[in-house]
Amino acid sequence: MTLDTASRVAVGAAVLAMIAVRAPHGQRSRAVAVAKSFRGRAEAALLTVAWISFVVPLVWICGGMPDATARAHSWTLLVSGAVLTAASLVLFHRSHADLAANWSITLEIREGHSLVTSGVYRRIRHPMYAALLLFGAGVALMLPDVAAGPSYLAAMVLLTALRLGPEERMMAATFGDAWTRYAAATKRLVPFLW
Ligand code: SAH
Numbered sequence: 789m790t791l792d793t794a795s796r797v798a799v800g801a802a803v804l805a806m807i808a809v810r811a812p813h814g815q816r817s818r819a820v821a822v823a824k825s826f827r828g829r830a831e832a833a834l835l836t837v838a839w840i841s842f843v844v845p846l847v848w849i850c851g852g853m854p855d856a857t858a859r860a861h862s863w864t865l866l867v868s869g870a871v872l873t874a875a876s877l878v879l880f881h882r883s884h885a886d887l888a889a890n891w892s893i894t895l896e897i898r899e900g901h902s903l904v905t906s907g908v909y910r911r912i913r914h915p916m917y918a919a920l921l922l923f924g925a926g927v928a929l930m931l932p933d934v935a936a937g938p939s940y941l942a943a944m945v946l947l948t949a950l951r952l953g954p955e956e957r958m959m960a961a962t963f964g965d966a967w968t969r970y971a972a973a974t975k976r977l978v979p980f981l982w
């Protein structure tokens with residue numbers, strides 16, 4: 789198999805795996821009533837950007853990117869990206885499993901929402917965003933195009949940067965002291981660091 793074909797297969801598999809991990813949770817969350825929504829206009833814009841950036845690698849797989857944006861590639865970059873992406877999908881799966889019915893795609897508190905502080909939430913407060921950032925980095929390594937490669941990573945950096953503050957304020961307003969204690973005992977994205 790050529791490096792080009794292997795890269796297209798790997799990026800396609802990563803995107804499909806991400807959809808497969810998310811799908812059952814998306815379906816379940818539709819059945820859980822929303823108690824309070826904190827979804828503002830910025831959230832709607834962020835979700836749209838995230839969706840567009842998710843589709844860009846698929847455009848590249850189908851040969852839809854201009855040659856001018858192609859970059860040099862190697863098996864080392866592809867394999868490193870594949871390993872990173874696989875690890876990110878494990879974390880993505882674990883964070884959904886730990887949040888269970890408390891998960892929402894946007895800033896919402898569900899009926900019967902409980903604060904999750906165990907599993908992959910034990911040391912960091914945002915393992916799902918950490919997984920999305922790692923996934924974006926993995927795709928950037930696997931996909932040899934300077935525009936399509938880092939598009940998802942760029943969207944996830946934006947999402948994380950703009951959402952952490954509002955999300956943490958929402959959790960503090962909802963869970964009070966329990967959130968304050970949890971926040972004091974954990975880091976945001978990187979265990980023991982930040
Ligand atoms: N920021 C978290 C969760 C992303 S999903 C992460 O990166 O892992 C976003 C939704 O999850 C939020 O709207 C909130 O309803 C819920 N949530 C976030 N942290 C939570 C926690 N520790 N316990 C329960 N629900 C949480």
